[in-house]
Amino acid sequence: MSALLPPNPITATVPFDQDGIHHGFLRLPYSCDSSAWGSIMIPITVVRNGIGMTALLTGGNHGDEYEGPIALQGLAHDLDPASIEGRVIIVPFMNTPAFHAARRTSPLDGGNLNRSFPGKPDGTPTQKIADYFTRTLLPMSDYVLDFHSGGKTLDFVPFAAAHLLDDGNQQEACIAAMHAFNAPYAMTLREIDAVGMYDTTAEEAGKIFVSTELGGGGTATARSAGYAKKGARNFLRYAGILTDAAPVLEPSIEIDTTRGDCYHLAEYGGLVECLVDLGDAVKTGEPLARIWPSDRSGTAPRIVTARSGGILAARHFPGLIAPGDCLAVVAEVVSGG
Amino acid sequence: MSALLPPNPITATVPFDQDGIHHGFLRLPYSCDSSAWGSIMIPITVVRNGIGMTALLTGGNHGDEYEGPIALQGLAHDLDPASIEGRVIIVPFMNTPAFHAARRTSPLDGGNLNRSFPGKPDGTPTQKIADYFTRTLLPMSDYVLDFHSGGKTLDFVPFAAAHLLDDGNQQEACIAAMHAFNAPYAMTLREIDAVGMYDTTAEEAGKIFVSTELGGGGTATARSAGYAKKGARNFLRYAGILTDAAPVLEPSIEIDTTRGDCYHLAEYGGLVECLVDLGDAVKTGEPLARIWPSDRSGTAPRIVTARSGGILAARHFPGLIAPGDCLAVVAEVVSGG
Amino acid sequence: MSALLPPNPITATVPFDQDGIHHGFLRLPYSCDSSAWGSIMIPITVVRNGIGMTALLTGGNHGDEYEGPIALQGLAHDLDPASIEGRVIIVPFMNTPAFHAARRTSPLDGGNLNRSFPGKPDGTPTQKIADYFTRTLLPMSDYVLDFHSGGKTLDFVPFAAAHLLDDGNQQEACIAAMHAFNAPYAMTLREIDAVGMYDTTAEEAGKIFVSTELGGGGTATARSAGYAKKGARNFLRYAGILTDAAPVLEPSIEIDTTRGDCYHLAEYGGLVECLVDLGDAVKTGEPLARIWPSDRSGTAPRIVTARSGGILAARHFPGLIAPGDCLAVVAEVVSGG
Amino acid sequence: MSALLPPNPITATVPFDQDGIHHGFLRLPYSCDSSAWGSIMIPITVVRNGIGMTALLTGGNHGDEYEGPIALQGLAHDLDPASIEGRVIIVPFMNTPAFHAARRTSPLDGGNLNRSFPGKPDGTPTQKIADYFTRTLLPMSDYVLDFHSGGKTLDFVPFAAAHLLDDGNQQEACIAAMHAFNAPYAMTLREIDAVGMYDTTAEEAGKIFVSTELGGGGTATARSAGYAKKGARNFLRYAGILTDAAPVLEPSIEIDTTRGDCYHLAEYGGLVECLVDLGDAVKTGEPLARIWPSDRSGTAPRIVTARSGGILAARHFPGLIAPGDCLAVVAEVVSGG
Amino acid sequence: MSALLPPNPITATVPFDQDGIHHGFLRLPYSCDSSAWGSIMIPITVVRNGIGMTALLTGGNHGDEYEGPIALQGLAHDLDPASIEGRVIIVPFMNTPAFHAARRTSPLDGGNLNRSFPGKPDGTPTQKIADYFTRTLLPMSDYVLDFHSGGKTLDFVPFAAAHLLDDGNQQEACIAAMHAFNAPYAMTLREIDAVGMYDTTAEEAGKIFVSTELGGGGTATARSAGYAKKGARNFLRYAGILTDAAPVLEPSIEIDTTRGDCYHLAEYGGLVECLVDLGDAVKTGEPLARIWPSDRSGTAPRIVTARSGGILAARHFPGLIAPGDCLAVVAEVVSGG
């Protein structure tokens, strides 16, 4: 089917097959009111040293998540080609327009890049970016690491994630890569709304794929960015590309959110009063939060209680909440807790 | 001069001089496109039991700071008139339009309430609210507690604050009240831009005034909201209004930011990589953060180093920074560290 | 073809097959800047008592039309399961995001729900809602009533409507149901732009379908809402679901707008001076309105005259008009006038 | 004090002291992003025939009220100088930028013209317009008629209004002029928020001033515009300027809203279900409206009951209401009901 | 395939097959928040005199390009049917909503009309307009002239253009028509992003097609509009429709931009300092512009040098530039320079 698609309009200003380090852009022509002959310029760095595996490292899939971009700007600046075997392709801000706008989605078309895969070469800018990854960058790659955090509206305990896959060998490799990444938590994640994700496209293409959620709130701390920096290098070591050392490993807690009752949604809007914090132990039936009406004082709050026990793994970040928002995710501790 | 001002258009739907607990609104008529005869409805609770001191407790002075609103919605709901002597006036969301918009400033007029004092009865909605506090609520009050946090763009170590005042007795009482509030940190704060603050108006009116910064980022955690809940009750105990117990006190670290070199501003915009976290010890000359250009990869970052030692007391919260933003505040530890 | 479509992402929090009355939501996951794991929560009430016909009653297809939502919120609150046989599914605000924004179309995607049928399960939020009605709710239903009014830009004499259909039996039943609804006027409506309507999808699925236009202007009066309240109960009686009584019938005027010259469009923009009001008799050639230039005074107005006689059945509501807007619809009185 | 003010920047392109009819503009220079050397062009018509009284007739004080503009565009086009003695100054759209935007307030500065008097010659555009009326047009005038309606958010029974004044002779003349205008209702109006009104400025300058509320909702009907057309001519007849006939008088109902309990404000937001319509008789304690929560179905509505009896004289127009909005005004019938 | 498409919803209010001159509209129904039963009204003029060739002349394909609309409004007003043989169809503002908004793209859907061909009859308004040209107007036509200029963000030396085509006869006719248009420059244009262009659709339908770029910046001068006026009449003369005279010809310079190194893109954003002007000779390696950082003073500018020689044929117009914008096009002079 792919053969019927028109070519993707993106061109790279860097070579993919030359040794050394090259910084440049993926240039996507974009004619708009502010520039009739304009382009979206997506920064890219390619580091190569001979024949070997290729790792594709991405941040900024959602534009308001910062641990990945920080780690990848540092890696793009610091990585010595002589220290690797094979190739590392670094795209610190996949959805560059969203990143520059500090938004989850693109200001150009409202597109959520991680719901736009496999993309369309003649679609919106976000769809064109997705298509370029699907049809150009993923086929070049063996190992794929995509950095996420909670963005402005969610906060997570820091974890790396692998998905359940039909191909047992591939799943095993993904899980091993996740452990090599070595975030404080490791999670088997089931997405609330899985259609159009980069993860799925990469996994269906047979790649060793690891995703992360390393914090949230639209910021990054020295600590959370530290997980990303260590994890990126560990991932390259696991892939056999970075040859300086074995992955640096610290204890990690394995958690699970595949039960249906992990997710706690708000049915009432208002002011959120959290009663437990990220990483805290939670018992079934324990109050997680109170939601106060915000149009008056003196009214009783709505209380949201835990439908299952474990630890608080994710939470709604903003102080106000709307009906339908995910308030909390309680993860089961599988091991290491 | 005040005698020359026109009356403030706000009316309260609750009595200030009746025993018991009353929930209602400060109603400010506001004629606009969406409601020709509309009003801004600012929730207020008045709790009274006989003659005594009056405490005025406020949150939502900036609309994106949540610890105060959480503590005050709880207090307004839970406070038993029988447990107090005197009066407690609670306004959980001073700048209600800003609070409902989850913004620091009012969506109606762009007004930053804490830069709008003493206010104007015939000015913008924000100025009218300020004037009502200046000329109606403050004169009724003896003890004044105003909750702040960093909002969406700043994050703080949790502290209560008192200002340096000309009147030694008043300053002493303010500092004692600050210690009674008993946040993890206590700070003598010098504002970057002090014109128009509620603090100044309250202090010039001779009130015992305490302010706080309890967190930030446009969220509140169970922990940070806990400081607010404990502090509000401690403050009322200090004032002799809440008679259940003496203030509950835990160790607190005294910090100071009155030196001019505490404040570190960004002169370059880009992606912020924090190198120290809130509360971490900092030495003079130590790198605080790296600012990465965000239009391309492979370029060296700008490094911001500490101009003085102490602990990191405040930081820029969003992942991106603009020239002129306050990147970090390094506080000197005076005692208790 | 439907078998090839992916499943619709909406889940209902209420059971469709339990006796009694259940209030809940149609939950549509929606990841956006303001909530990464958010949902659109569409209120729904299901009332059931044993085996029988199912009626599907909807309002808020366009978000600025209020007679339907008023009648349906009342019915959802008041309807006693014991008073019915069969099932009533009530969705007072089909396009909930549009309803909360008080707009005809969705603020999320600009979607006009009544131009989005049969919908797409992987499309925009508005298209997903349409698809859920097409593939989940309509198949459960036998009788379908969809409330409309003119919204903020049109005003109508109050009528119920049925469409001309290929299936004579179905058309007869629809017309009978329209008469049972018993609005002051009954109309055979030909749509200006019929593509993508809910009506068509429901009718093609073989349902007994009635639509209405009960007023307009973005408001509802006691009188116009009264037509909706009476009509909803009459419709349920006609369907044999509400068993308390026969439909309550009052005289109704039958009108027709199938002639091409019923519609009067403005070719000039300006200030509208209506010369006849809704329900007034109109003669061919009679002036309907004057359109005054609004950039200056002293210029002659453009006069729009009736191209056919009858009564004024619909009119442009706002005081200003743009070229291309429908200024007036003159309906022929078929009987009862 | 006025002597200290700078001159108003508005210039008129029409002569005020030449016999005949002249159409032109009040030109207000306005430098902005869309036109560095632009101007606001406010249409004006001056009709003069010899020495006599001057009437100043205005519409569009609020930009979404249409009966006045319709009547005045017609009068400006039709009035024969030979039919008058003295002078008629017609400004159909006082706040022209608001009128063209179909908004109550100016899109240029958010200004509500009727809260901007007496104005400022060096202020915002809206304040400059107010100042021009205060210092240029009002001093030329003897009789002043300002057309209002409810605009997009209010609806009124059609009435002319006069205010209570300190000067008994002036008040008597105003009331006589109001009766000559001869709307279906006549009202002694007390404003909710009276600061900055044109009315006050005109009355303080000793003018015979009549205001109206002739409908609302952001539209005009043939009927409501008819009241304006008749009233304008009657007003000129009363002033002795239009000499064709005596005022045409029909029965009128005198109503009063000076009691404090006339105004019914919403304390809860939601979907409005009106239970009485404009002009309907209302008894104390009778339900006026139900306000339905709009985030879910099945919840009981809030009921607003009449605090006094009379007729429903004004109501909130949009289908949704916010806390603090004026829901209803119940007027006492003084005579003629 | 076209047979499977639904009919286009646009209707013309003018006849295409009557002799004489008819002014009217292409009416596209458009239901939106501001008009439930509204329409987009696209002005059109049809001039016909007996049997003959048909020329389709269009401007406003992009809404911020003015030479075409000026020439075509003049032609529509002035062209005497008696002076022609055959038919002239004039659409001065193809994308009327964009034209009225003074934007390149449509404010209704963001659509760039010249990237929306062949269009969709059930798509966005812009796609519907494209489809109407593809399936209704182009099939009626033999000669097609589409006016362009640089719009607000580009500026060009004035040229007419023809494209390279597979059909040698068609290409020859297009080039002859381009020469007959006789702009100061004639260009063989290769588009940066050619998908969805009107040009392609017209050429694939076998039409004799000429396009232009006559200036830019969102304005038109007397000189640049003069090229359009002369060119339109020359084009009709070439087509044998305007029979008054042979085309009026002046010297023209033939230029070429088919080499890949003609286009100079900015990789850095900032303040643009042009070093050469349109039409100036440029040598390979010569500096074309300096781009100054705009966040501070004292920093060295980035210099963009010419990668090939010729003349400066196009340039970025706004004073600020963003990375990815086309800064300059250097054309090779083929003849006539």
Place this chain on the structure above:
Amino acid sequence: MSALLPPNPITATVPFDQDGIHHGFLRLPYSCDSSAWGSIMIPITVVRNGIGMTALLTGGNHGDEYEGPIALQGLAHDLDPASIEGRVIIVPFMNTPAFHAARRTSPLDGGNLNRSFPGKPDGTPTQKIADYFTRTLLPMSDYVLDFHSGGKTLDFVPFAAAHLLDDGNQQEACIAAMHAFNAPYAMTLREIDAVGMYDTTAEEAGKIFVSTELGGGGTATARSAGYAKKGARNFLRYAGILTDAAPVLEPSIEIDTTRGDCYHLAEYGGLVECLVDLGDAVKTGEPLARIWPSDRSGTAPRIVTARSGGILAARHFPGLIAPGDCLAVVAEVVSGG
């Protein structure tokens, strides 16, 4: 009076009294939603070499005018302190927020800086900037040069300007400085709306002040920027600060626009067809432009004719015009034409 004003909140990061060249910022604290402790950073360069005269050179007073910023960024980068005697203060973008937004006025407060003088230290950001120039920078300066162009909505023949002044000596010096600047045209300018201009404040402070209009349309050409570059150095030479040479002088045409009939305003909106270009000779009564209605084709245009003769010195730039816009300025040629 100035003594009563609060201090201006702006601080400079550069010294004004040290020899050498210093680049830095005027930092204006600005607390807003996007940065609670943010600042506006206005670039400034101070070049000093011993005791002497001080010249203050500014661009970006209006944010969409580019000749000045280009010349001043170059001068700030290139000027060798050794080449001067005295001091040069360069502020390339006075209204930095407007400049970064490419708007005439500030996006922060809508402020037109050149209508905000003398400013207010506790007003809006734009007023604070004005006050800093009035009370800090102007008092340091002897010679003041402020660069303007037409911005996005006007275009000018390139001229330097001096104003008529009460002080004959000052006026003579200003005119001499204007001639030294040596633009192609020299003009005695009378402003349409003179309140609040920087010019007036500088002149009232007794400074030798020159202003310019060097082009327009929101762009700069190599030619127009060249006038600015040459003029800035000539101005410094005239002031005796730049000691390399005498001013470089070329022929210049003296024009005058002090007659009231120079300015031609549009009373009708529509599409502008210019009939003469900048610099063209114009005779009284000659058509300057035609304004075409843009809602339809086939309607006659409005023709604007010259009310006086001379040359076309300024014109409306955008393709569309609104009533009240300045369409054209016809200047009298005093000498040199």
